[in-house]
Amino acid sequence: MMRYSYRKYCRPAVVFLAALIGSSLSCADENTDLQFHGFLSQGYLLSDGNNFYGNSLRGSTDYREAGINSTWRASPTLNFAGQIISRDAGNTDNGDVKVDFLFADIKTFESDASGLGFRLGRVRNAFGLYNDTRDVLFTRPTILMPQAVYFEGNGFRELFFASDGIQLYSYWDSDENSTNFNFTLGRDKSLSADILRNLFGASASLVHKAEFKTPIFMQLLHSRNGGDSKFAFSMLNVHLDLHSNSSFFSDLTLDASGYVFSAQKNLATWTFTAEYSLLSTEFRTSLGNEVNEIESAYLQAQYRIRPEFTLTSRYEYIVLDRDNRSETDGHHLVFGARWTPSPSWIVDIDVYGIRGQSGIPGVDNVDNMPISERTEIFSVMIGYRF
Amino acid sequence: MSALFILTTVFSSYSHADVVSSEANEAGVMVIRNADVGSGELKLADLRAIFAVRKRRWENKAPIKVYVLPDNHGLHQRFCKSVLKVYPYVLREQWDRLLFSGTGIPPTTVGSEEELIALVNATSGAIGYAAVDTQKGMPSIEKIPPKSSELESEASTK
Structure with missing residues (x-):
């Protein structure tokens, strides 16, 4: 009951706060070292085949x-940054207000051509080209993130999302x-029942406690010619430790290691993006081990007809089990149009054609079983930022 | 290469203005800085690091404050293409990533070129850009009265 009340009042509170700050604080003196910004986006989805x-x-x-x-620039070498977020996405995310990131950024070294620093607190994990700002419509290519690489629908997003820990960052510049x-080195944390439900579906009720152990994220990004x-x-x-409350289901551990290769070419009117991901998972129980490899990739082309009007197309390929490729593959085809009438507003219209079950949120289809092998989605999303 | 060479030539405007500028490049764009950060050479890599907000301090350790015009402003687009040699949308993507991951504070966007020059004039550690008045061969910087108190109040009402 307490939880219900909390949700009931927090969601409107965030929307209200966003509107309030948007109307008042955004017109504050931007010359100060304390700034407030925000975003709000609302989507509409109409689908055939499965719920999304x-x-x-x-x-x-x-x-x-x-x-x-x-963000607050306390000194040239010390910044503080924090963001609270509310995300509602069907049954996969319930709109609770969460601390998205909150950290101190200490830049310990800066020379003409290089720099090094640390962030302490809750930081977003740099993973692929889009993970660290995936919940902001303005910073992702389409209404739905690519299901390949970013696994938006099936619960992995929670694992990739953010870490409580320490993040080291550095850069080296040359002329071009x-x-x-x-x-990023995260500390141990317990996973909530909601996350477990997204990950394991009905089996989640067998899990008594789940602990996420010392996650590590690393990214090397080379940017050429500006x-x-x-x-x-x-x-x-x-590494995930799962403790069972059932005598029929022993404790198990899950080790996951993943790699993503990303490439992007930006031209005057075209942008081409390709990412490839290989995620290996190993379940260990007292009864034995099971190793599984999830492979996915996408190719994306964006064409700017005018600076404020962009067309996007994307093909995604996902294999949920590399040893069983023909039965677990999925193909996603995406076409989208984006209109940014002003820097503060964005309107997206996307069409998704999905073959296979990869990326389809199981928790949205509990009453729609079995999950169909074919899904079409039409979606519109309007976003505002300040 | 020519743009780099031009940027190394520092031009000081007349005595009461607190702004120094590079000489304009072939597109009629010059980089301007508040005089208190010195007039040392800024290479392409320096400018890219400053406008991408990787570099946050001047050599004298003072914080860098970057001012820009809106993305769709003609001068901003000329600056991006001819001085930084990046597409404006690529720069915007970099700034949005900083903003929404908390890893940096993007440049402050101001509404007009006059306001940008005035803020660079009035703000310690500031950097921005301006178009050259080709008729007079002199930067429009000189037309701005350097009354910082007025300028600050103007900025705060923006």
Whole structure:
């Protein structure tokens, strides 16, 4: 009951706060070292085949994101940054207000061509090209993140999302190029029942306690000619301890290590992006081990007809088990149009054609079993930022 | 290469203005700085690091404050293409990533070129850009009265 009340009042509170700050603080003196910004986006999804974020077979508005962030430059070498976020995405995310990031950024070294620093607190993990700002419509290519590489629908997003720990960052510049290195070491944390439900579906009720142990994220990003070309290698290594409350289901551990190769070419009117991901998972129980490899990749082309009007197309390929490729593969085809009538507003219209079950949120389809092998989604999303 | 060479030539405006500028490049754009950060050479890599907010301090350790015009402003686009040699949308993506991951504070966007020059004039550690008045061959910086108190109040009402 307490939890219900909390949700009931927090969601409108965030929306209200976003509107309030948008109307008042954004017009504060931007010359100060304390700034507030935020975003709000509301989606509509209509699907055929399966539900995606709410009851989208009948049309769903159960997809919205809102966040407010603040940065404070205490000194040239010390910044503080924090963001709270509320995300509602069907049954996969319930709109609770969460601390998205909150950290102190200490830049310990800076020369003409290089720099090094640390961030302490809750930091976003740099993983692939889009993970660290994936919940902001303005900083992702389409309404739904690529299911390949970013696994938006099936619960992995929670594992990739953010770490409570320490992040080391550094860069080296030359005349034309810049290279960034980012390493995050997170501390142990318990996973909430909601995250377990997204990950394991009905089996989640068998899990009594789940602990995420010392996650590691690393990214090496090489940016050529001021960002015209970008190449990145990202890596993660996580360990999960699952304790069962059932005598039929022994305790188990899950080790996951993943790699992402990313490449992007920016031209005057075109942007081409490709990312490849290999995620290896190993379940260990008293009864034995099971190793599984998830492979995914996408190719994306964006064409700017005008600076404020962009067309996007993307092909995604996902294999949930490399040893069983033909039965676990999925293909996603995405077409989208984006209109940014002003820097503060964005309107996206996307169409998704999905073959296979990869990326389809199981928790949205409990009453729609079995999950169909074919899904079409039409979606519109409007976003505002300040 | 020519742009780099031009940027190394520092031009000081007349005595009461607190702004120094590089000489304009072939597109008629010059980089301007508050005089208190010195007039040392800024290479392409320096400018890219400053406008991408990787570099946060001047050589004298003072914080760098970057001022820019809106993305769709003609001068901003000329600056991006001819001085930084990046597409404006690529720079915007970099700034948005900083903003929404908390890893940096993007430059302050101001509404007009006059306001930008005035703020660079009035703000310690500031950097921005301006278009050269080709008719007079002199930067428009000189037209701005350097009354910092007025300028600050103007900025705060923006």
